[in-house]
Amino acid sequence: MSRISTMDMTQGSIRKEMILFAIPLLAGNIFQQLYNTIDSIVVGQVVGPDGLGAVTSVAPAINTLVGFFMGFSTGASVVVSHFFGAKTISDLRKAVHTAIVCTFLLGILLMAFGYFVTPPLLVFMSTPESVMPLATTYLRIYFLGIIGLMMYNIGSAILRAVGDSIRPLIFLIITSVLNIVLDILYVIVLHQGVAGAAYATIISQFISAFLTLWVLFRTDDCYSIRFKELTIDKPILKQIIKIGMPAGIQMAVISFSNLFVQGYINRFGESSTAGWGAYGRIDAFVMLPMQSIALTATTFVGQNAGAGNVDRIKKGIKEALFLAAICTIALVIPEFFAAPKMVSLFNGDPEVIKYGTLFIRMNCFFDILCCSNQTHAGVLRGVGDAKAPMYIMLSSFVVFRQIYLFIVSHLTTSIYPISIAYPAGWLVCSVIMLIYFKKSNWEKRVDINYS
Template structure:
């Protein structure tokens, strides 16, 4: 990027396709669930839902691997080191593929034990086992696609991953009903149709992506030079894991805390649970800009570090914070203005709609604090500083969110649980910002590759 060009322009061009990709990924899952529920019934939908915590556990590993590799790719790209980019890409893809194959093999064997251990009801257990086995089977393709898309973002390219995700989403939406009905020469399938359709869609999108990268002679194209580097470079692998694993650990911790929160919500009755589901759906979309901005800040920060322009990191921070205020803030304002209409998309009971509105009004504004905290940690991750930001994130969950939610829910009822989220986001923003300003900013930043 030329020094004279305002940073907000490339930042915005990077950010908008990234946000669209995140929305498409969420939309793809929603579409599959609609097909299962409408075409096969609630039992098939429940069979797929039971596997979600298992899938999320493995996706957390993938998020960590991708986060670490993307930082290194960003630094190598900023330094214009083509060989390093290929080595990092080969290491990340090699580990993703081997990990996916091992998970597919062991998961397929252990699927009955895993589904049984989760307490899956007997009525849906056979269908849940079949869905789990199919999901495990296609994990190598899923892993390769998601890691490839993440690595491309490290080079500043979010449009190619967006087009690949759009292709996969449309293809999965076509394949799922076709497999359910047996239109492609297969026997009609149950819930596993959704898992198989997603795997096939990711596989074909990965193939199309590979062909495209070869044709444009991209540094990360799967040519002979890259294929020779699929055997992991142990030094690079260590760097990837050192940066990425803390991110994965924090994601797992957040999901486990979520289980505790769900238990608290359930204690207030089914109406509270329904309201929780509706508010969580809306909040997910409100947080998309914040999460995307943090990823963009990490990528741009890594590129600045790789290019030896660490003096520009403060500009990256300012740009990301302004984007958070404008984009996340706008979505927060829209959510407040249309809160009743938004929760009514999921609910029909007037009493539950009113409750959901109340909870949405408590939590929505805190997405701005959530965004600020993740931006601070994203920029620090660009330099390889991950341990302290991870500990801060864990502290905000374990020592702030859960205790506040438990104490306030006993004092003021259901709204207290949502004030726990607000307190956690606020604490994370303050602690991450303090570590950034008073410790990290005073360090000498060096490229890792």
């Protein structure tokens, strides 16, 4: 295959390149989000509130265990993008093969660990008794297929690092449609409930992994995979870990912190659990544009850092912040007004709709705060500074948020202050991240590391 599938972001119109790169990335993230959302809608309508709560409440548990790998994937993407921008093909190939081998080994480990740790995780989250059996079934099946998700994510991270966000999108479209078909087959036709939804998801994820790896093995481009080169290069692995481990720790610990948030919500009953799950699925789509733009910024900054283009990076930061803010504002307004109808897609129970609408309307306008912290964190990772975003996000999303929840839960029995634990942490994070970014002298890091 030709290099036309990649994008060199070190030259040309910044806004145009960001938009062209972010649109397929955003579409891909939307279709990836559809995996769990379709599961939730089908299960919520067919099985009921308990099934909806089971499928949605396990997200923090999944993200806690997968978080370390997602950080590794981020680190691999940054390292590959640096080598791609600097045109050091030999090191780029070592990074690609090291990432693939390590991901496979981590996938095997996580599959076994996740299966056996499921019951204590759900107990820790104060999962309602009526939801516990269904949640256990769904989570265990999900972890048995987790290697498919991991291989797709590392493969797509490699493709994005060299500027190819089109083919990961195509694969997600294919497998998302397949997931819908399998959900209907397993849940509605074969009456397998939450187990059927889990099987539909992992089968689709395995196919997306196969398609992504097929491209990497078949291409003749510089990022191709060859069996004879599948080995772990220790110096390259150290670079990936140096960047990826802080992000991985951050993602895992923040997700672990969200287990506490889920636990507080679960105390108000299965309707609250289901409503919170519907809110999470809906608001996740609103968050996707800013997250896609933040990932675009990481690739953009990584390539330009490799080329030593500090001035271009500065212009790219402004464009990324502008695009993220505009997209988020355009989405939260209709989300606020259409909240009841959107929640009813998941389940028609009046109590579930009441809680879901409450959570959406109390939180959605605060999503704009994440535009700053997500974009600046992406930029810092792009220049190789992964530790600072980790420390800032951990202090905001974990330490501050848990102190906040502990205090308000002892001051009142109302669900209202509990429900705004997320935006409280977002606000603190955005303020600290912006202050650090202004004082970090990230330009010197580019000059020292890539000049």
